[in-house]
Amino acid sequence: MSATDTATDARLPVAGPTEVRRAFIRLFAADKGRAVQVLVLYTLAAGCGVAVPIFLGRVVDGIGAGWDVERINLVCALIVVCVAVQFVLSRLGRRAGYRFGERAAARLRESVVKRVLSLPLDRVERAGHGDLGTRTSTDVNTVADLLRDSGPTIATALIEVLVLYAATFVIDPLLGLCSLLTLPLLLLAARRYLRRAGATFRGERAAMSEAAETLTASGAGARTVAALALQEERRTTGYAHAETMYGWFMRVLRLQNEFFLLLLWLNRIQLVLVIAAAGWWSFEGAMSLGAAVAAITVTVRIANPTNVVMAQLNGFQQGSAALARIEGVNMIPVEPRRDRPEGSGLSLNAVTFGYGDGPDVLHGLSLHPKAGERLMVVGPSGAGKSTIARLLAGIDRPRTGSATLGGVPMCDIGVEELRRHVVLVTQEHHVFTATLRDNLILAAPDADDATLLDALRRVDAGWALAEGLDTMLGDEHRKLGTAEAQQIALARVVVADPDVVILDEATAGIDPASANNVEVALAAALAGRTVIAIAHRLQAASSADRIAVVKNGRIAEEGTHAELLEAGGAYARLWAAWQGD
Numbered sequence: 300m301s302a303t304d305t306a307t308d309a310r311l312p313v314a315g316p317t318e319v320r321r322a323f324i325r326l327f328a329a330d331k332g333r334a335v336q337v338l339v340l341y342t343l344a345a346g347c348g349v350a351v352p353i354f355l356g357r358v359v360d361g362i363g364a365g366w367d368v369e370r371i372n373l374v375c376a377l378i379v380v381c382v383a384v385q386f387v388l389s390r391l392g393r394r395a396g397y398r399f400g401e402r403a404a405a406r407l408r409e410s411v412v413k414r415v416l417s418l419p420l421d422r423v424e425r426a427g428h429g430d431l432g433t434r435t436s437t438d439v440n441t442v443a444d445l446l447r448d449s450g451p452t453i454a455t456a457l458i459e460v461l462v463l464y465a466a467t468f469v470i471d472p473l474l475g476l477c478s479l480l481t482l483p484l485l486l487l488a489a490r491r492y493l494r495r496a497g498a499t500f501r502g503e504r505a506a507m508s509e510a511a512e513t514l515t516a517s518g519a520g521a522r523t524v525a526a527l528a529l530q531e532e533r534r535t536t537g538y539a540h541a542e543t544m545y546g547w548f549m550r551v552l553r554l555q556n557e558f559f560l561l562l563l564w565l566n567r568i569q570l571v572l573v574i575a576a577a578g579w580w581s582f583e584g585a586m587s588l589g590a591a592v593a594a595i596t597v598t599v600r601i602a603n604p605t606n607v608v609m610a611q612l613n614g615f616q617q618g619s620a621a622l623a624r625i626e627g628v629n630m631i632p633v634e635p636r637r638d639r640p641e642g643s644g645l646s647l648n649a650v651t652f653g654y655g656d657g658p659d660v661l662h663g664l665s666l667h668p669k670a671g672e673r674l675m676v677v678g679p680s681g682a683g684k685s686t687i688a689r690l691l692a693g694i695d696r697p698r699t700g701s702a703t704l705g706g707v708p709m710c711d712i713g714v715e716e717l718r719r720h721v722v723l724v725t726q727e728h729h730v731f732t733a734t735l736r737d738n739l740i741l742a743a744p745d746a747d748d749a750t751l752l753d754a755l756r757r758v759d760a761g762w763a764l765a766e767g768l769d770t771m772l773g774d775e776h777r778k779l780g781t782a783e784a785q786q787i788a789l790a791r792v793v794v795a796d797p798d799v800v801i802l803d804e805a806t807a808g809i810d811p812a813s814a815n816n817v818e819v820a821l822a823a824a825l826a827g828r829t830v831i832a833i834a835h836r837l838q839a840a841s842s843a844d845r846i847a848v849v850k851n852g853r854i855a856e857e858g859t860h861a862e863l864l865e866a867g868g869a870y871a872r873l874w875a876a877w878q879g880d
């Protein structure tokens with residue numbers, strides 16, 4: 300299988316029409332009261348709107364029948380009242396619709412974030428930041444737009460169309476039938492458009508997602524791209540995705556142009572039919588002039604909301620396509636993780652593991668860190684050290700064998716429970732745009748300021764102590780260097796106070812001299828905990844209780860620094876090479 304195939308397979312699923320329909324129903328059902336309120340307000344507003352041409356027709360007929368001025372004024376006053384009431388009801392409806400949309404969008408946003416957070420980490424990693432990012436931001440915003448703007452607009456216009464058609468029948472049933480003549484064509488055109496638009500919009504969104512993924516990956520891996528001179532390859536891939544995206548945009552535009560031109564013609568044909576019939580019947584005396592005027596005015600007004608409904612179908616299609624992608628996240632099976640460990644003994648028992656469909660990178664490897672020991676895992680690049688760290692932290696599930704905490708398979712333990720016992724610190728650390736206090740307290744929401752300051756002291760973060768816990772961190776505020784951000788990540792671990800800490804090159808971003816200080820301080824802070832340190836630098840190896848040497852996905856040697864030097868094997872060679880460096 301090619302890399303591209305694997306990348307595509309790793310994409311998150313997209314829900315089908317049934318799931319999307321169910322999701323819409325769920326969103327409406329969650330705020331039924333407000334949805335009904337919006338519907339009632341819009342129907343009453345449309346009723347007031349349609350009364351205007353009917354009263355106008357009465358005035359025309361009344362003048363012919365010799366009504367006095369007072370009577371005419373009274374009906375005109377009624378028309379003014381109808382316009383005013385329609386205005387007020389529409390405003391109230393729009394406001395209620397907006398509130399409904401905002402609340403539904405907020406619920407959707409919360410649920411998708413909650414769901415993403417509950418997904419297995421390896422699944423999230425495989426999906427890629429671009430795809431997940433588009434689903435949790437652009438797609439949620441598109442659905443929010445639909446619920447807040449297009450949704451209420453479609454509802455208003457649809458209700459208005461229905462009321463206007465009903466009014467033509469009330470004025471004259473035959474004219475009502477005339478106005479309905481173009482309706483089958485309109486419905487056929489809309490159905491064809493919706494069918495083609497669904498697939499087109501989904502294609503457009505997927506292309507946008509692919510393009511975003513390429514950009515994000517190129518940006519995130521900029522250093523690797525520069526180091527391996529991959530600029531040309533990334534540019535070509537980027538242009539290819541941009542071209543695909545452009546192709547989809549053009550398809551969308553062509554589809555819309557065809558449809559709206561057809562719509563314009565159908566509107567005109569409908570109006571011509573009604574004017575011709577009303578004119579003919581009124582000249583023949585089969586219909587009053589007032590009824591003809593009212594029917595023509597009503598038909599003229601049908602065109603506008605009909606166009607609004609059709610124009611908003613785009614928003615509806617886009618919203619449905621976006622909701623299909625959001626619901627796709629809900630379709631990823633999440634295995635229940637409810638087991639509780641009995642103790643905090645960590646162990647890898649004859650595990651084999653490989654990434655995705657790739658070959659095994661760990662081959663029947665066993666490792667049993669003892670409680671309270673400082674175990675160092677060393678080995679050449681690509682030997683499998685970080686993979687061991689991921690299995691020990693319960694991020695990945697072994698293909699065979701078992702990774703257990705307190706005798707329970709780690710991937711069956713609830714994530715929150717697991718993190719109370721085992722924390723993995725890598726070189727990837729995130730600083731949130733928030734105060735220093737909020738950044739630290741993430742790990743233990745109940746920790747007081749004294750605990751936080753103590754943790755900062757223990758990781759040698761003098762700068763943080765000097766600036767204070769209220770300092771706002773983030774790119775827009777106090778921007779942290781790599782070393783400072785890493786100290787925050789380490790301080791979080793001290794605050795979290797787990798039984799087992801896995802440090803995967805955790806001090807690699809700090810300059811060697813400072814790293815030593817941080818490591819010494821951290822070792823003191825973590826005294827009594829089980830610490831598994833994965834390191835390239837062998838500097839601290841002599842102080843480890845035990846060293847495990849990994850080679851080609853297997854434990855090649857285990858023992859203390861002195862024992863391994865004496866054995867004269869792989870570790871002795873690594874040590875000699877490192878001393879030489």
Ligand SMILES: Nc1ncnc2c1ncn2[C@@H]1O[C@H](COP(=O)(O)OP(=O)(O)OP(=O)(O)O)[C@@H](O)[C@H]1O
Nearest residue numbers: 654655657660678679680681682683684685686687
């Ligand atoms: N996400 C991944 N997808 C596919 N293969 C991977 C992935 N991560 C690591 N590998 C492969 O697994 C093997 C072990 O990698 P690992 O990162 O565990 O080694 P390591 O000893 O930590 O290396 P280093 O010291 O360079 O970080 C390597 O062959 C690597 O290419």
